Amino acid sequence: MENLLNLKIKTSKADYDAFYAHTASKALKSYTWIPMLKNVCLWLVLTFSFMSFFQFQSGGIENKLFFSIFTLSILFFIYVALSKFMEVKIAQCFTPNENGIMIGPKEFEISADGIKEIHQYGYNFYNWDVVEHIEEVNGSIYVYVDKVLAIIFNPESLKPDKCKEDLLATMNKHVTTRPEVDD
Numbered sequence: 001m002e003n004l005l006n007l008k009i010k011t012s013k014a015d016y017d018a019f020y021a022h023t024a025s026k027a028l029k030s031y032t033w034i035p036m037l038k039n040v041c042l043w044l045v046l047t048f049s050f051m052s053f054f055q056f057q058s059g060g061i062e063n064k065l066f067f068s069i070f071t072l073s074i075l076f077f078i079y080v081a082l083s084k085f086m087e088v089k090i091a092q093c094f095t096p097n098e099n100g101i102m103i104g105p106k107e108f109e110i111s112a113d114g115i116k117e118i119h120q121y122g123y124n125f126y127n128w129d130v131v132e133h134i135e136e137v138n139g140s141i142y143v144y145v146d147k148v149l150a151i152i153f154n155p156e157s158l159k160p161d162k163c164k165e166d167l168l169a170t171m172n173k174h175v176t177t178r179p180e181v182d183d
Contacts, residue, residue, distance in 0.1 A: 004170050005110040009157040011103050015140065016096060016152065022137050023148050042080055049073040108151070110170055115143070117151060126151070128174045141167065 052069040055061040096102035101119055109116040114127040132144040139155030141164070158164040 004112065005108070005166060007108045007110070007153070007157065007163070007167070008105070009108060009153060010105045011152050011154060013095075013098065013103055015154045016103055018138065018140065019142060019150060019152050020091075020094060022135075022142070023150075027148070038080070038083075041076070045073050045076045102152075108153075110167070112174070114174075115151065131171075131175045134168070134171050134175060136168070141171075143171065 049069065052061060052066055056063075056066040098104070099120070101121060101124075104119065107118040109118070114125055115131075117124045117126070126143075126145050130145050132146065135142045135144070135150075139158075141153040141158070142150040143153070144150045153164075153167060155164075158167065
C-alpha cells in the first residue's frame, strides 16, 4: 500500500462549526420558510400588542380583552425565547470535544486503498467505497464518509495551492460520486 499523499491537518472548532453550519443548512434547505413565518408572526403579535396597549390607554378597549391579548402575547414571546434557547442547546449537543477525534491535530495517509486518519487516540481507515462525495466550501474540502460526517481539510492546512490541487485530483481519481438521496 503505497501512500499517494501525506497531510498534517489541525482542525479547529471554527472549522467544525463551519462544517456543521454548511451541513445543517443543506439538510434544512427545504424548510427555510419556517423561520420567516416565525418572524412574521413575531412582528404581527408585537404590532397587535402595542396597538392593544395604546387603545387600552385611551379607553378604546375593555380590560378583559386587553388582558387576554396581553397574556397571549406574553405566551408567544415565551415560546419564541424557548425555541431559540432549544436551538442553541441542540447545537451544543453536536459540538465535539476540544482535542478529541474531530477537533485537533491529525495526520492523513491517502493511498490507493483509501484514507487513513491518524489522531492522538488511534486511527480510522476509510475505504474509497465509503466516501459518498467531496465538496469544496469556502476553501475547505469536506470528504463525506456518511450523510452528515466528513473528513475536514481546512484551507490553512492545504497551503500552498498545489497541495490542495493534489488532494482534489487524488480524491476525484478514487471516488465515484453517488447521488444524494433525501429522506
